[in-house]
Amino acid sequence: MPEKVTIATVARHARVSRQTVSNVLNAPHIVRQETRQRVEDAISALGYRANQAARQMRTGRSRLIAARIEPTRDGINGSVLDRFLHGLTETADAAGYRVLLYTATDDEREVATYDDLLGTYELDAFVLVGTKYGDPRTAWLADRDVPFVTFGRPWDALDAHPWVDVDGAAGTAAATRHLLDAGHRRIAFIGWPLGSGVGDDRRAGWHDALRAAGVDPTGLHRETEDGIAEGERLTRDLLAAETPTAVLCASDSLALGALQAIRGTDPPVSVIGFDDTPVAAAVGLTSVSQPLGEAAARCVDLLTGVLDGNHETPTHVLLQPSLALRHTA
Amino acid sequence: MPEKVTIATVARHARVSRQTVSNVLNAPHIVRQETRQRVEDAISALGYRANQAARQMRTGRSRLIAARIEPTRDGINGSVLDRFLHGLTETADAAGYRVLLYTATDDEREVATYDDLLGTYELDAFVLVGTKYGDPRTAWLADRDVPFVTFGRPWDALDAHPWVDVDGAAGTAAATRHLLDAGHRRIAFIGWPLGSGVGDDRRAGWHDALRAAGVDPTGLHRETEDGIAEGERLTRDLLAAETPTAVLCASDSLALGALQAIRGTDPPVSVIGFDDTPVAAAVGLTSVSQPLGEAAARCVDLLTGVLDGNHETPTHVLLQPSLALRHTA
DNA sequence: TATCCGAATTGGATCGTTCAAGACGGCGAG
């Protein structure tokens, strides 16, 4: 049974002191070239790996980032989070950090989980997905000076903390212009109840694009909770009351419902969704696509900027979505 | 600025030694009731939390479990993994473990990642999803006595290591019987190429259920790689050559393709998929549903059994799937 | 040759916890 390889083993093997090995790892520039080479050779010859627990004890840093994994709601939009998480894991990995998962059923429990994770694991940072007006979680973290980034803007105070987001308004505006270019004039929008930052943003893109083209959007929008059934119901309602020729939705779930409602219309009513989920790809739904991998990468960038004490990095990143064209529009 | 609360702080506060506090945490039965109470009061009064890094240094255990998060392939079956991961996080949490994510592009890199994770973070265990014949990853882990569980049977040696799986054959058999009960006799199966354990298992369920009902399955099956387009192609092929009245598929992706191929058939050809993904729910596809939350929970059970030295727990768990009935069958 | 300087290296202390061994008082057996 091979003995455990520690920094002392490496030091003996390379005939230097422990501290020199440590310097090779953490401050290579202060070690003479020749010595450094000898140490590095010993490291790879022995297959040495620095013990994170010991390092953490001294430095207080765990190189661990926490991310929440949510229960799959209707399971359609859940995939957005999953793709984001995957990107996060990959990028964090490359930056020398690992992603730790946690769950929580409500905000209060989530804050308790933060406390626990920070206390026992000394997590370096948190990544939050989706924040709301006056979010208690961000307030708690900010209070304690815990580094964190959100994927999603803090709608009530844009400078409150670092964030990465995708410009939803630009996405719906582009989708609207695409429909206008195709000759549509009666373009409806189905979104979420007023007051959700994300939903309001997406509706604004549609609204402003129509106004810019000289089209009056009055009466052409509906609001509801997310869900396939709701999308179908409201689309039927719109078709009966407003005779739109195209329907733009705030999510693929709603759009999927819309698709069912417009079945058989002639000429076919166009439908565009939001999020470019696998479901959209599967059924051929045109949808606004978020650059999730890029968003995750920028989150890691922001975090490492804060963690490594580089205060000159920007703290807000707004990414542009694209339109995934398929056959529903 | 409040001083950091360590085991020594608690000890002072409760007027006992460090070791006694440690005993209250790790071996309460050897501490006198009255003393224990005093220590527990001190712990909650101070909000003490054991530092995991220090504990790990002494015990060599990190209370961390690694799980792989995959790139969303066609994104449909990806959601299966996501639901599993969520269940894993919840159950592991309850058992006092945390889930650490990792990614890898191929088996060789994955093994290198194991080495790294074990060396630097001293992970307690791994959860692998999906294994193949002669999987190099399980061999590597077994070689080094690293505790691990797979979600998916090791098809070449059922006793090789602990696993949890869902009885795919039972699922397809139940689906087949459902179709037989509805009066179908020409029930086709679209699956994956011979040699994949999971695929062969699912086909066997269909095959045996037909034979048991006295129906000859000859000519009624097709094999291909997974994917919507392939499902559509093979279904058209089947419709032209064998005139089936129902098509059972090894995945929802294939079934989705089948749905597109049968559009317009009269009477409608029935279709059943496998995995009960959100897409299936969205389009109303009847599908075989795996109990993923339960599977994740049993994985954690098996791991904690091994980690806590309880060698009497069973090492193999086979769960039964159910049929999610919708309007395609 | 002696002195000094700074770069390179060394040894000791430290982080917070658990392990190993020992101290102490009380109790029953010889």
Added chain:
DNA sequence: CTCGCCGTCTTGAACGATCCAATTCGGATA
């Protein structure tokens, strides 16, 4: 009465890394 044992609690050392202060060393300068 003494011994040993048991239950309970305490003390010192160790895990493997980094930080800090002290020391060595080679070379340049006086």
